[in-house]
Amino acid sequence: MSQDHTQSPQPRLEVRNLTRRFGDREVVRDVSFSVAPGQVTCLLGPSGCGKSTTLRMIAGVDRQSSGEVYVDGEMICGPNFSLPPEKRRIGLMFQDFALFPHLSVADNVSFGLEGSKAEKRARVAELLEKVGLSWAMDDFPHMLSGGEQQRVALARALAPRPRIMLMDEPFSGLDNRLRDDIRDETLALLKDEGTAVVLVTHEPEEALRMGQEIALMRDGSIVQFGTPYNIYNAPVDREAMAFFSDINVISGTSQGALTDTPFGQFLTPGYEDGARVDIVIRPQHLHLDFDRAGKGPEPTASHGQAAAGVVVRARFMGKESLVEFRMEHDGSILKATVPNVFLPPEGTRQWLTLRRNRCFVFPAK
């Protein structure tokens, strides 16, 4: 799953050690990543973690305290140099994309374009065709739906052939179904144009869906960088794991590099004797079994030992059901998701096992 970076072309965008201080507070700290042409890197993280500030520095509308940005190998800003934003050939698309209300769709798209009238007209026609809005060329923005306006904004941002597109939560104003379609169309179009994209979002699903790579940010720093698969399946810490889904935590104490739990023993190498550890697992990786006259299934190598719990709540969620158990061994609550419909009545006793290769061991909080 990992990408072979030695084979990848020169990055279109390269961000090196960007840092931004306001007073004595570092809101972006030592952020580095690169994006190849036609690829999407998502900056993902909670509110206030420094995503927009990072984008603003790349765009040139804010000045970094230190660090450098390169486009196609050329420095566009560094310690003693900063190319003005309008010279960077970077497209911007934000949530409040504000089309010009008094200009037609075609004029909105051709707004920032240079060249002859015929060239402009051809580029506008090409882009409106690509976003499926040729028919709306002479309409005004207020005559279009939210999704259609979004597509006009995309066409406008792409018209001057930016080498890089910076997008800050551009889809958050749209309703769900529309958003899925527009996201996918937008991606296809950006790929087609060879644009390198940095997409800011605080929604994990959007990042997983849109990004070839994800930079997970927290408190101004990138805490993990990788493909969606790796970020989801090999989280660096408990918070990184919890950012993508509900988690279950089983606490224990390491002794001789092993931790005993009601679900069996776990290897906890590198932990000192007496160290508190958390075994963490996502709800979809718990396995449920029926009670067999007071007993559960036999232990196995892949699932360990079973522990009993009693259903406290079961909810249907659409493509899956979420069942919450109160565990008999310590009264803790564990959540399990099961595909489709599975709604055992409250009080039902069941046996839970953990898919061992889906468990992570982290230091206790």
Ligand SMILES: Nc1ncnc2c1ncn2[C@@H]1O[C@H](COP(=O)(O)OP(=O)(O)OP(=O)(O)O)[C@@H](O)[C@H]1O
């Ligand atoms: N001009 C400024 N002066 C002082 N502090 C600022 C300034 N701009 C941003 N900050 C602070 O920097 C931090 C990061 O802000 P930023 O807008 O980058 O967050 P974000 O990750 O985009 O969050 P959100 O998801 O809410 O948009 C915030 O705590 C913010 O208050």
Ligand SMILES: [Mg+2]
């Ligand atoms: Mg922001």
